[in-house]
Amino acid sequence: MNVQVTGVIVVGAGGAGLTLATELALAGVPAVVLDRLPGRNLQSRAGAIQPRTAEMLALRGLLDGALGRSIDYRLVGGHFAGLPVPLDYAAWDTRYPHPVLLPQDQLEAVLEDRLTELGGQVLREHRLTGLDQDADGVTISMTGPGGDLSLRGRYLVACDGAHSSVRKIVGADFPGEAATVRMGTADLLLTGDVDDSSTGHISSRIHTTPEGHFAMITPLANGLHKIIFSGPRTMLAERDAPVTAEEVREVLRATHGGALDVAEIRYSSRFSNASRQLEQYRHGRVFFAGDSAHIHSPAGGQGLNLGVQDAFNLGWKLAAVLRGDAGEELLDTYQSERHPVAARVLALTRAQGVVMGPQRDGGLGELRDVLTDLLRLPDANRYMAGVMAGLDLCLPSPDASAHPLLGLRMPDLDLVVDGERVRFSDLTRSGRGVLLNLTDAPLAVAAPWSDRVTHVRARAESGETGAEAILVRPDGYVCWAGGAGLAETLTRWFGSGDLAADGIAGEAA
Helix, strand or coil, X not given: CCEEEXXXXXXXXXXXXXXXXXXXXXXXXXXXXXXXXXXXXXXXXCCCECHHHHHHHHHCCCHHHHHCCCCCCXXXXXXXXXXXXXXXXXXXXXXXXXXXXCCHHHHHHHHHHHHHHCCCEEECCCEEEEEEECCCCEEEEEEECCXXXXXXXXXXXXXXXXXXHHHHHHCCCCCEECCCCEEXXXXXXXXXXXXXXXXXXXXXXXXXXXXXXXXXXXXXXXCXXXXXXXXXXXXXXXXXXXXXXXXXXXXXXXXXXXXXXXXXXXXXXXXXXXXEXXXXXXXXXXXXXXXXXXECCCCCCCHHHHHHHXXXXXXXXXXXXXXXXXXXXXXXXXXXXXXHHHHHHHHHHHHHHHHHCCCCCCCHHHHHHHHHHHHCCXXXXXXXXXXXXXXXXXXXXXXXXXXXXXXXXXXXXXXXXCCEEEEHHXXXXXXXXXXXXCCCXXXXXXXXHCCCEEEEECEECCCXXXXXXXXXXXXXXEEEECCCCHHHHHHHHHCCCCCCCCCCCCCCC
């Protein structure tokens, strides 16, 4: 059996896996993605991308393609637990102040198209059967249409979902809370009085009954709708049992009376509110991202966004280590930065599950009323909007130079570079770090890092940074903002400088 060799093996071609592979390919690092399915999963599944995910896609020039595939439906703000108070994302100074109704299969199509453009590949109908790792790499065995194969890489990243085969093979514990609620979702054709209004808040689409029925219906393309539902029958169903039209009809009768009926179910699946998270995202040379690292209920539309942002965080770090730009210690920051983010999401989704439940006893009705009133307060609304949109994240920053921007996402400023108007996100398409110089004086100390950090001299047309120069990581987070310590910060995030470098790449006059 011949052993093929690559830089990184990515198991799973979902949102996290394709994002990671695209980031690696952009950085010139060879990666192979394998997936057990014969083609892309065409079910909509996750239905929206949050503002921070939209910003990160914009960093790579992927957002326009995603918006072109989005549903013509403008959600009015975000939501917490479906309460009837829109969360005002615009309070966080983002160009994308609304969730984008983008089915997961459409985002995956955009990502796979870009991966193909960059020379990457997805091995379809390939199933992982074994995994061995040593001090230098990981060797896997798999079966595919051509028979048994072996593949070796320096690292492996498991993006293979809630029931991860990699997690089972590695023997990684997955602690947390077992399911208490079982739900279904389907892409279907409905008949009757379907609400196809093109705008509104998600709370208007949520219907519950005291008997435990739940239905949320949103439009898809080509006359289809997506329903997320539960009820007494669904609570008793086995995970692999097919979703039937009668099961959905039962919920619709309870939540919508006779107004809606099921004409055809195209795709369907089941899920639960189980809440689990790996204690360690790294096991030797194996990393975990997306649902293989953490699972939770879909309350608030966090799951796909969490996985894609995991991949943006890990991708550039793996690339830097594999290119020899940085040491292995850089990879430790994946755990320290992303594990707390997912832990907070798990806590928030559990809380939302309680608030969204159909019960009216035990004070839950009063709790909903209290939370609704709180979210109408501007400061509380802004806080929760930042949490749900992923815009409030502040990464731990060990560097000495203190500045209010440190650890936060970089604002997408309007800039003038060489007389041309651009956005900051236009400067990040290559996946390199960016040193934005807003002064006339060159930052000569940065010259040794010119092969991995783009230095741009510009004038800001909008936004106030409070810094004369800002260093931004490839994933869009500020790691230095003026003051002392630039060389030390460059070394921390981008490795040792090449003292032979004689210029600054991309410097504008």
